[in-house]
Amino acid sequence: MAPTIGFRILARRIRLKLVITPQTLPDIESANVIADIKGSEHPEQMIVVSGHLDSWDLGTGAIDDGAGVAVSMETANLVQKLHLKPKRTIRVIAWMNEENGLAGSKQYAKDHEKEWMNHFAAMETDGGADHPLGINIKGKPEVKKMFAPVAAILQQSGAGMLSLVEHCGADIDPMEKAGVPAFSPIQDSRFYFNYHHTAADTLDKIVPKELAENSAVVAVLAYALANMEQPLPR
Secondary structure (H helix, E strand, O other): OOOOOOOOOOOOOOOOOOOOOOOOOOOOOOOOEEEEEOOOOEEEEEEEEEEEOOOOOOOOOHHHHHHHHHHHHHHHHHHHHOOOOOOEEEEEEEEOOOOOOOHHHHHHHHHHHHHHHHEEEEEEOOOOOOOEEEEEEEOOHHHHHHOHHHHHHHHHHOOOEEEEOOOOOOOOHHHHHOOOOEEEEEEOOOOHHHHOOOOOOOHHHOOHHHHHHHHHHHHHHHHHHHOOOOOOOO
């Protein structure tokens, strides 16, 4: 018979003194970084591919969201390296100030709100850098049906899931609200919140192979959107 171990729980009041020193400093000038690959047939129509530049102040922001910026830049790089000719413009945006107020997103909305009809689709990568499983879609159910052929291609690398969601990204939220179909990669997020917004969010958490997989998924999606024959329902 196993021995019985007794525990004595002591009720004790503990008093802590916390010294917290947050500050809100005056705004300074900053900027979104924007680059376009001009469309060959409809250059005025935009496919936005994006991530955000700033990070939480405890860490270096490798998974949140240096990875998203890297994926967006690599999407443009892959299109160029493969000598692809998108019919619509692929616009890469590295958003400023997502973490502390969305100033970059709000300014873009202010500058371009009269052009939302020419924003064909928007996507944001802001979920880390782990293995991609598919694509989130903020749009009508018909959009999901239209992307079945794309999902079939992505399934070859295990990223063929299509999921209708209510939200795809904080920075592209103004476009979502204007009815622009929105997308984001679905990623394996089991370990994301081990590091998210902590001092542990550093470059050693990035697996290069999985980062490249995300770039491939976003590049396939961006090119498919840029070359679709029919508009997406809004």
